[in-house]
Amino acid sequence: MKVNRVKHIGIIGTGMIATSMAVLTTGHGYKTTMFAVNDDLAAASKKTFEDFYAQLVEKKLMTAGQSEICGKYLNYTQDYKGMADADIIFECVVEVLDVKHAVYSEIETNCPNVKAICSVSSALVADKLAEGMGKYKDRIIVTHPFNPPHMVPYFELAAGAETADGVVEFAKSVLEALDRKPVVLKKSAPGFIGNRLQFALWREALYIVENGIADPKDIDTCLMYSFCPRYTSIGMFDHFDNGGLDLNINVCKTLFPDLSDTKEVPKAITDRISRGDLGQKTGVGFYDWRNVDMDAYREKVSAPYWNFFNWELPTE
Ligand SMILES: NC(=O)c1ccc[n+]([C@@H]2O[C@H](COP(=O)([O-])OP(=O)(O)OC[C@H]3O[C@@H](n4cnc5c(N)ncnc54)[C@H](O)[C@@H]3O)[C@@H](O)[C@H]2O)c1
Known part of the structure; x- marks a missing residue:
């Protein structure tokens, strides 16, 4: 269901997140304008945009005709006046504060209609x-997605001290109309919710490796075949409530004192970095990537997210 007040969505940037956002907005029939720094970046983004749509067609989530209709909702501009009447703007530029500030200044000069300026920043509050x-x-608010936002439905929203009433609610309603699952934080915190949880788990996984309790492969097997699948259909608070907090308290008492509470980056990471083993990009990290079929790997990464595709595609 489209938000009627929104006639035009602006996206600043042409990178990974920006282009995926454009697939999401055009796939829901919103007129979308992307700001590109130059022709080459616009062309590269257009190619990625078309590749994303080709993948959706290949997965039989839409027809080629439907993807063509969606594509008509996208324009590129190199002038902020091209989004002068945008109702909402997603700022998706590099994670550099000065660059983001320069972009906001352009929006303030050129986009008087904008009701919410949504930064996809990973870390800046x-x-x-x-x-x-x-x-x-x-x-201004933060609307933090997970990559790529046209596939991963979750967004976490956080207002600032000066954000006006209604701005977060407006952005949330737009994201809901885009079939996303936005949550609003009561106050900002580094890592918002998603990365706080992910890195708490990561810290413990590294602790298990460093203390010789188990190898990375066995930890990954545990994640894939024990509790992670459950959390695609219920939540953690559901699960522990269902199990009974009287049982849970005993496990907390036993385990919490034994879990990692390090404030340092573990040696399991720093030692590899000092050896030049940065992971897939250098061929070796915790795993040896040198003979991995990366197309098959990417297919596996995407597989669970196709289930979330339930868009009401534009028909004209
Ligand atoms: N990649 C991720 O996994 C991820 C996940 C969540 C949030 N984010 C956040 O999304 C934002 C963009 O990240 P990305 O991964 O898409 O980066 P990216 O490098 O793919 O894209 C950055 C874009 O910024 C544009 N840009 C640079 N200077 C500009 C300027 N002065 N004016 C307009 N555009 C300019 C570049 O042209 C490029 O299109 C960052 O804030 C990042 O923290 C990234």
Whole structure:
């Protein structure tokens, strides 16, 4: 169901997140304009955009005709005036505060209609983003996605101290209309929710390796075949409530004192970095990647997310 108040969505940037966002918005029939720094970046983004759509067609989630209709909703501009009437803008530029501030200044000059300026920043909080702003400090929020946002439904939203009432709710309603699953944080925290949870688990996984309890492969087997599949249909609070908090308290008492609480980056990471073993990009990390079929790997990464594809595609 489209949000009627939204006639035009602006996206700043042409990178990974920006282009995936454009698939999401055009796939829901929203007129979308992407700001590109130059022709080459616009062309590269258009190619990625078309590849994403080709993949959706290949997966039989839409027809070639439907993907062609969606593509008509996308325009590129190199002038912020091209999104002068945008109702909402997703800022998807590099994670550099000065660059983001320069972008907001352009939006303030050229986009008077914008009701929410949504930064997809991974780490910068809305108050930091607002510091570089003039008249639209009350419209900036963080809408943090997971990559790629046209496939991963979850977004975490966080307002700043000066964000006006209704801005977060408006952005949330737009994301819901885009078939996303947005949650609103009560206050900002580094890592929001998703990465706090993921890195708490990662810290413990590294601790298990460093303390000789198990190898990476066995830890990954545990994740894939024990509790992770459950959490695609119920949540953790569901699960432990269902099990009974009286049972849970005993496990907490036994385990919490034994779990990692290190504040340092574990040696399991720093030692590999000092050897030049950065993971897949150098051929070796925790695993040996040199003979891995990366197309098959990417297919496995995407597989669970196709289930979330339930878009009402535009018909004209
Ligand atoms: N990649 C991820 O996994 C991920 C996940 C969640 C959030 N994010 C966040 O998304 C944002 C973009 O990340 P990405 O991975 O898409 O990066 P990217 O490098 O793929 O794209 C960055 C884009 O910024 C554009 N840009 C640079 N300077 C600009 C300027 N002055 N004006 C306009 N555009 C400019 C570049 O042209 C490029 O299109 C970052 O804030 C990042 O933290 C990334």
